[in-house]
Amino acid sequence: xxxxxxxxxxxxxxxxxxxxxxxxxxxxxxxxxxxxxxxxxxxxxxxxxxxxxxxxxxxxxxxxxxxxxxxxxxxxxxxxxxxxxxxxxxxxxxxxxxxxxxxxxxxxxxxxxxxxxxxxxxxxxxxxxxxxxxxxxxxxxxxxxxxxxxxxxxxxxxxxxxxxxxxxxxxxxxxxxxxxxxxxxxxxxxxxxxxxxxxxxxxxxxxxxxxxxxxxxxxxxxxxxxxxxxxxxxxxxxxxxxxxxxxxxxxxxxxxxxxxxxxxxxxxxxxxxxxxxxxxxxxxxxxxxxxxxxxxxxxxxxxxxxxxxxxxxxxxxxxxxxxxxxxxxxxxxxxxxxxxxxxxxxxxxxxxxxxxxxxxxxxxxxxxxxxxxxxxxxxxxxxxxxxxxxxxxxxxxxxxxxxxxxxxxxxxxxxxxxxxxxxxxxxxxxxxxxxxxxxxxxxx
Numbered sequence: 001x002x003x004x005x006x007x008x009x010x011x012x013x014x015x016x017x018x019x020x021x022x023x024x025x026x027x028x029x030x031x032x033x034x035x036x037x038x039x040x041x042x043x044x045x046x047x048x049x050x051x052x053x054x055x056x057x058x059x060x061x062x063x064x065x066x067x068x069x070x071x072x073x074x075x076x077x078x079x080x081x082x083x084x085x086x087x088x089x090x091x092x093x094x095x096x097x098x099x100x101x102x103x104x105x106x107x108x109x110x111x112x113x114x115x116x117x118x119x120x121x122x123x124x125x126x127x128x129x130x131x132x133x134x135x136x137x138x139x140x141x142x143x144x145x146x147x148x149x150x151x152x153x154x155x156x157x158x159x160x161x162x163x164x165x166x167x168x169x170x171x172x173x174x175x176x177x178x179x180x181x182x183x184x185x186x187x188x189x190x191x192x193x194x195x196x197x198x199x200x201x202x203x204x205x206x207x208x209x210x211x212x213x214x215x216x217x218x219x220x221x222x223x224x225x226x227x228x229x230x231x232x233x234x235x236x237x238x239x240x241x242x243x244x245x246x247x248x249x250x251x252x253x254x255x256x257x258x259x260x261x262x263x264x265x266x267x268x269x270x271x272x273x274x275x276x277x278x279x280x281x282x283x284x285x286x287x288x289x290x291x292x293x294x295x296x297x298x299x300x301x302x303x304x305x306x307x308x309x310x311x312x313x314x315x316x317x318x319x320x321x322x323x324x325x326x327x328x329x330x331x332x333x334x335x336x337x338x339x340x341x342x343x344x345x346x347x348x349x350x351x352x353x354x355x356x357x358x359x360x361x362x363x364x365x366x367x368x369x370x371x372x373x374x375x376x377x378x379x380x381x382x383x384x385x386x387x388x389x390x391x392x393x394x395x396x397x398x399x400x401x402x403x404x405x406x407x408x409x410x411x412x413x414x415x416x417x418x419x420x421x422x423x424x425x426x427x428x429x430x431x432x433x434x435x436x437x438x439x440x441x442x443x444x
Contacts, residue, residue, distance in 0.1 A: 035269050037248035099123070106134050110184055112398055113327055116177040127176040128160045129153065132208055135183055139204070144197045146259065155254035162213045162246065168340040170214035175207070177334075181319035182207035188390045191311060194302035202268065203312050206275035207319055209247040214239065217345045219282075220357055237280045244276040271309065278313035279320050284378060287317060291385050300389075311389070318386050324371065324379045324406050325399035331406050339367045368414035375407045 102122040108114065109131070120127035136142050136152065163172035182203050186192060195203075215222075219238045222230045233241040248269050251257060257265045278287065291314055294300045294307075301307050323334035339359075346360030359365050383403060387396035 035248055035266075035273070036245055037252060038242065038245040102130065106131075109134065109138075109180060110187055112184060112395060114180050115330060116173060116180060117330070117333065120173050120176065125165075125172075126160065128163075128172045128179070128208060129156045131176050131179055132156050132204065135179070135204055136201075139197070139200050141197060141201050141204075145201065145257075147256065151254060151256050155250060155256045156208070158250045158254060159209050159212055159247070162250070163211070164214065164216060167214060167216040168344070169334070169338040170211050170216060170341065174334075175209070175211060178210060178316075178319045178322075179204060179207040181322045182315060184395060185315040185319060188393055188395065190390050190393075191302070191308075191315070194308055196308075198268070199308055199312060202271050202275060203315065205247070206272055206312075206316055209250075209272075210243055210276050210279050210316065210320065211239075212243050212250075213246050214243070216341055217348070218357065221345055221349070224354060237277055237282070240277045240280045244273040247272060247276070274309065275313055275316050278317055281378070284317075284382070287314060288381055288385065291389070295385060295388050314382075314386065314389075318382060321374075321379055321382070322399070324375050325383060325403045327402060328406055328409060331402070335367055335371050335410075339365075339370055342370070366414070366417060368410040368417065371410045372407060372414065375403060375410075379403060 099122050102119060105114070105119050105122065116127060119131070123130045133149075133153065133156065136147070141147065142149065142152065159175075160172045163170070163175060165171050186195060186200055186203055219230070219235075221227075222238055223235050227238075229242050230238050232238075251265075251269070257268060260268075277283075290310070294310075300311070302311065323331050323338075325331070326334070342357075342360045342365070343362040346356045346362060348354075349356045349360065359370050380403065383396075383399060387393075387400055390396045
């Protein structure tokens with residue numbers, strides 16, 4: 001920890017005086033590498049009152065007022081911290097005072113039954129920061145890259161804060177869950193035997209930041225509402241590009257890697273982009289076809305940095321959609337959360353007279369049907385190939401077993417829904433027939 005020891009949230013003012021939080025600045029920053037980055041806080045949470053603003057112009061006003069409206073919350077939060085006012089959900093560094101139960105959970109962070117929801121509660125909503133501090137230490141990354149612990153913490157706080165807790169699914173807990181899964185995959189012998197410290201750091205950083213500043217709506221929504229991000233990235237991997245460039249902005253702002261040679265930081269920024277962009281679900285078949293080809297031809301050479309990077313991309317894609325492979329209680333919670341986010345988008349689309357996106361219609365798209373389709377067409381093909389790569393390790397077999405059991409449970413729930421629906425329809429038909437008979441008897 002470089003002789004820095006902080007024991008409680010009461011020392012947060014010291015952290016903020018060191019620059020943990022900064023005020024929102026220009027929207028974009030072009031670094032020495034030419035990679036376009038987005039400065040933290042440039043694109044605040046979407047205010048959906050901006051949609052259909054022709055009918056709501058009285059509420060919103062001029063563009064200048066809109067800008068003030070969107071930026072005020074971040075400015076207020078940052079200014080309170082810089083004045084030493086600690087928020088309710090305070091952040092703190094790991095030390096002997098943090099909860100013993102959380103420490104016990106960290107000792108089992110490599111177990112697949114790790115309960116990220118419980119861990120988030122034990123860490124007072126700081127699961128991502130706490131987990132990453134621990135994993136960077138476990139993997140020896142702090143020592144290897146000579147990272148300053150306070151600077152690392154500053155960067156991780158930036159990342160965690162730029163996730164939106166309002167999102168039922170795409171929030172910091174999801175990022176922590178993906179990071180924990182990535183840690184498990186990095187320990188798979190077939191991969192672990194070849195990984196360098198740089199590979200491990202890239203994998204963990206990409207997992208932690210892969211959905212940072214997610215607005216809670218999908219790419220088609222941003223495109224059809226003509227959101228500025230869709231224009232900026234020309235409707236291609238819009239969210240993933242935003243996550244990557246935002247991450248680069250936070251790395252530069254925190255100066256976490258400023259002590260490393262220029263060419264090293266350039267390479268890290270580019271590889272982070274390649275990893276995060278791989279999580280675009282629209283590229284699923286592209287990566288699946290390539291993985292299948294490698295496995296069928298048995299031509300993966302993990303001594304080669306390019307092949308290792310490709311398998312890191314596959315590992316991150318697996319971690320990003322691993323919820324159906326978790327224990328049922330955990331998997332079900334994630335399923336309900338992601339569908340709630342879908343339904344919120346559908347409600348917004350309906351409210352503003354937009355076409356409701358697939359899977360977002362709560363009246364037609366049930367959670368069981370959404371999950372069964374997702375498991376069948378997206379999750380199963382990828383995890384079966386991952387198991388082929390790892391050589392049917394205990395972890396891979398465990399994940400596939402959970403996947404099959406969870407799918408069977410969703411099928412059972414779907415069957416019950418259909419049975420209940422048919423029963424209600426039949427009851428309605430009988431009632432209608434009875435009413436018709438009564439009316440006929442009453443007619444002269």
